Amino acid sequence: MERKEFLKTALLVNAAIIAKPLLAMAKGFVIADFPLSNNNVTYYKKSDAPYDLLRKGFNKRIEKFPQIIALCSTKEGVAQAVKYAVANKLPIAIKSGGHCMEGFSSNNGGMVINLSLLNKLEWVEDFVVKVGPGCTLANLYNNILPKQKILPGGSCAGVGISGLVTGGGYGLMSRLFGLTCDSLQEVTMIDGKGNSVNSKDNPELLWACKGGGSGNFGIVTELKFKLHTAPKTMQSVRFKTKNATAQKAKQIFKTWFEESKLLPNHCFSACLLNGKTVYILLTNTSKTTAAVQRFINTLSAASQTTSKTAAQPLATALKTYYGRQAPMNFKNASAGLYKSFNEIEPFIEEVLQKVINTPGMIYQVNTVGGAVQNAEFEKTSCFAHRSYFYFSELQAYWETPTQGNKLMARFEEVQQLFSKNNITAQYRNYPDVNFKNSLQLYYGTNLERLKAVKKTYDPNNVLQHEQSI
Numbered sequence: 001m002e003r004k005e006f007l008k009t010a011l012l013v014n015a016a017i018i019a020k021p022l023l024a025m026a027k028g029f030v031i032a033d034f035p036l037s038n039n040n041v042t043y044y045k046k047s048d049a050p051y052d053l054l055r056k057g058f059n060k061r062i063e064k065f066p067q068i069i070a071l072c073s074t075k076e077g078v079a080q081a082v083k084y085a086v087a088n089k090l091p092i093a094i095k096s097g098g099h100c101m102e103g104f105s106s107n108n109g110g111m112v113i114n115l116s117l118l119n120k121l122e123w124v125e126d127f128v129v130k131v132g133p134g135c136t137l138a139n140l141y142n143n144i145l146p147k148q149k150i151l152p153g154g155s156c157a158g159v160g161i162s163g164l165v166t167g168g169g170y171g172l173m174s175r176l177f178g179l180t181c182d183s184l185q186e187v188t189m190i191d192g193k194g195n196s197v198n199s200k201d202n203p204e205l206l207w208a209c210k211g212g213g214s215g216n217f218g219i220v221t222e223l224k225f226k227l228h229t230a231p232k233t234m235q236s237v238r239f240k241t242k243n244a245t246a247q248k249a250k251q252i253f254k255t256w257f258e259e260s261k262l263l264p265n266h267c268f269s270a271c272l273l274n275g276k277t278v279y280i281l282l283t284n285t286s287k288t289t290a291a292v293q294r295f296i297n298t299l300s301a302a303s304q305t306t307s308k309t310a311a312q313p314l315a316t317a318l319k320t321y322y323g324r325q326a327p328m329n330f331k332n333a334s335a336g337l338y339k340s341f342n343e344i345e346p347f348i349e350e351v352l353q354k355v356i357n358t359p360g361m362i363y364q365v366n367t368v369g370g371a372v373q374n375a376e377f378e379k380t381s382c383f384a385h386r387s388y389f390y391f392s393e394l395q396a397y398w399e400t401p402t403q404g405n406k407l408m409a410r411f412e413e414v415q416q417l418f419s420k421n422n423i424t425a426q427y428r429n430y431p432d433v434n435f436k437n438s439l440q441l442y443y444g445t446n447l448e449r450l451k452a453v454k455k456t457y458d459p460n461n462v463l464q465h466e467q468s469i
């Protein structure tokens with residue numbers, strides 16, 4: 001959302017929160033078949049001014065129109081909204097940061113529970129914080145980085161902490177500290193009947209919310225995280241090769257796969273093809289060890305240009321990756337997790353050729369591994385893909401509907417190449433509505449156990465979206 005537009009919404013929302021319940025109480029006014037707002041929750045219907053801005057997510061491609069938007073200011077408000085939805089047989093979608101790539105945080109004709117006002121961060125101990133579900137990554141980092149603390153989250157400033165963590169959460173610090181969900185200690189949630197539950201009473205709920213909770217079991221209203229000592233600085237090295245053929249791009253990707261596997265855990269790297277240009281990014285939050293230098297030397301030799309930034313304070317360096325704030329038209333989905341280049345070698349040239357032929361499309365592979373593979377994390381979370389070293393994504397961006405239609409068709413063609421070639425592990429936070437057996441791809445062997453958690457907390461399937469459990 002542009003800043004001006006955002007401020008307008010905030011003003012409208014705040015004015016409505018104050019004015020509407022007072023007006024309703026004073027007049028004893030109840031809209032037929034419409035819930036009455038109060039200090040805990042404000043309900044909006046299509047004709048209300050803030051409805052349109054509240055219903056929109058970060059992805060402009062997706063347009064949905066819920067019957068009711070429940071803007072909650074307290075946990076009690078969330079419980080009230082759930083009870084109303086249950087009584088009126090309305091399916092519920094949950095919206096925190098609104099960055100779901102396939103629009104699972106909204107629905108048509110149901111209720112959307114909007115948690116953007118529940119965004120506070122509270123310090124519990126020196127290394128422990130409690131965070132509201134609507135807290136964005138920028139808000140989180142702005143609070144914890146001045147105290148030299150970090151949570152291994154994603155890069156984009158506007159992503160909501162609860163969507164990120166309940167799907168796993170990976171980023172520049174994951175190889176050092178694990179996924180975002182690996183730092184989660186406790187969740188409070190309103191379940192599918194409107195009851196408040198806490199994971200202290202049921203460790204299975206915590207296990208399930210660490211990678212399998214996105215809009216499935218209940219509405220997370222508070223998250224408790226353990227923080228880590230933040231590295232002081234971060235340095236970036238960028239490599240670029242223009243006018244690459246598919247064959248040349250394949251060669252560079254292969255070299256990158258071989259070398260990036262040897263990087264220490266304080267490094268992250270990504271290799272991507274955008275048009276005919278291959279870009280490689282390396283970030284480093286510690287010393288340039290022999291392995292890091294070897295990576296730089298080898299990838300410099302394989303690329304046309306290399307540029308290095310001086311080590312910057314971490315807070316400054318992270319801001320470089322905050323990304324665009326205003327909503328845009330795009331499709332971005334997981335294109336598989338891999339252990340090595342071998343899994344994609346037989347068909348990747350075809351993928352790269354299609355990307356070269358399709359302006360607006362990007363294929364990107366990111367390093368995972370490192371602390372993500374920690375055995376204790378594996379035991380305590382349902383994230384199913386820890387044995388992989390690489391996570392890939394396919395992206396497409398456009399301005400006009402004609403460009404969009406063309407890109408979406410191409411996108412499907414490329415995704416089919418991955419599925420035809422048995423790429424079967426996919427990351428839940430980068431969903432694709434076209435995935436067949438999506439739950440199996442996201443949750444692997446943990447799916448049956450997750451279904452049991454769903455039965456406990458949302459037996460009537462009140463919380464639902466296109467790919468919910």
Ligand SMILES: Cc1cc2nc3c(=O)[nH]c(=O)nc-3n(C[C@H](O)[C@H](O)[C@H](O)COP(=O)(O)OP(=O)(O)OC[C@H]3O[C@@H](n4cnc5c(N)ncnc54)[C@H](O)[C@@H]3O)c2cc1C
Binds near residue numbers: 057093096097154161
């Ligand atoms: C530009 C961009 C950059 C991204 N970068 C990264 C990255 O670096 N690393 C990474 O891992 N991911 C990244 N993502 C993916 C991101 O993690 C997911 O889209 C995430 O689900 C967004 O969370 P949200 O709260 O903003 O979204 P929402 O759209 O509000 O919600 C997303 C999903 O989470 C569920 N959900 C939301 N809040 C709750 C809650 N309180 N309780 C239960 N379920 C809830 C919703 O039902 C929905 O299914 C990025 C996405 C975008 C668009």
